[in-house]
Amino acid sequence: MDFEKLIVWQRSKCLAVGIFREFAQRGDFGFKDQITRSALSVPCNIAEGMERRSSREKVQFLWIAKASCAELRTQVLIGRDIAYIADPLAENWIMETRELSRMLGGLINKISD
Numbered sequence: 738m739d740f741e742k743l744i745v746w747q748r749s750k751c752l753a754v755g756i757f758r759e760f761a762q763r764g765d766f767g768f769k770d771q772i773t774r775s776a777l778s779v780p781c782n783i784a785e786g787m788e789r790r791s792s793r794e795k796v797q798f799l800w801i802a803k804a805s806c807a808e809l810r811t812q813v814l815i816g817r818d819i820a821y822i823a824d825p826l827a828e829n830w831i832m833e834t835r836e837l838s839r840m841l842g843g844l845i846n847k848i849s850d
Contacts (some may be wrong), residue, residue, distance in 0.1 A: 738787060740783055740784045740787035740788065741785065742827075743844070744785070744840070745783060745837060745840040745841055745844060746780050746784065746787075747780055748833065748836075748837060748840075749779040749780040749783060749802070749837050750780040752776060752779070752830065752833050752834070752837070753758075753773075753776040753777050753779065753780055754832055755830075756772060756773055756776040756809075756830070757773050757776070757777075758820075759826070760773055762773065762795055763821075765821070768812075768816065768821060771812060772809065772812045772813070772838035773818065775805055775808045775809040775812055776809055776847045778801070778802070778808075778809075779802050779805045779806050779809065779837065780802075782799070782801045782802035782805060783798070783799065783802045783841075785798050786798025786799050786801075786802065790821045792848050792849065795848050796845050796848050799841055799844055799845045799848070800845065802841055803841040803842065803845070806834050806837050806838045807834075807842065809830075809840065810831055810835070810838075811829075811836040813827050813830045813831055813834065814827070814831065
């Protein structure tokens with residue numbers, strides 16, 4: 738299956754693009770670097786996993802993507818609390834990371850069967 742056709746990959750890529758755009762002009766390099774790398778990790782690990790040969794390898798990378806999704810959600814929550822991210826945008830990103838995590842769990846279960 739081509740990873741580009743996966744809705745979870747498409748949505749995680751869109752989320753990463755949105756985060757990169759939001760933080761493009763920000764001055765706090767440490768926070769910006771960490772949150773953009775977490776966001777980038779989700780679609781990249783989905784892509785890498787889906788290109789692997791065995792189901793076990795695919796699942797391993799999908800678990801990494803799922804963990805990166807949780808890391809990203811944590812950073813969004815902190816960013817909101819320190820007023821780096823406006824509440825409405827943070828809520829949108831939090832909901833999207835939760836949905837992506839559920840979708841990844843479903844894909845992991847499907848591949849593991």
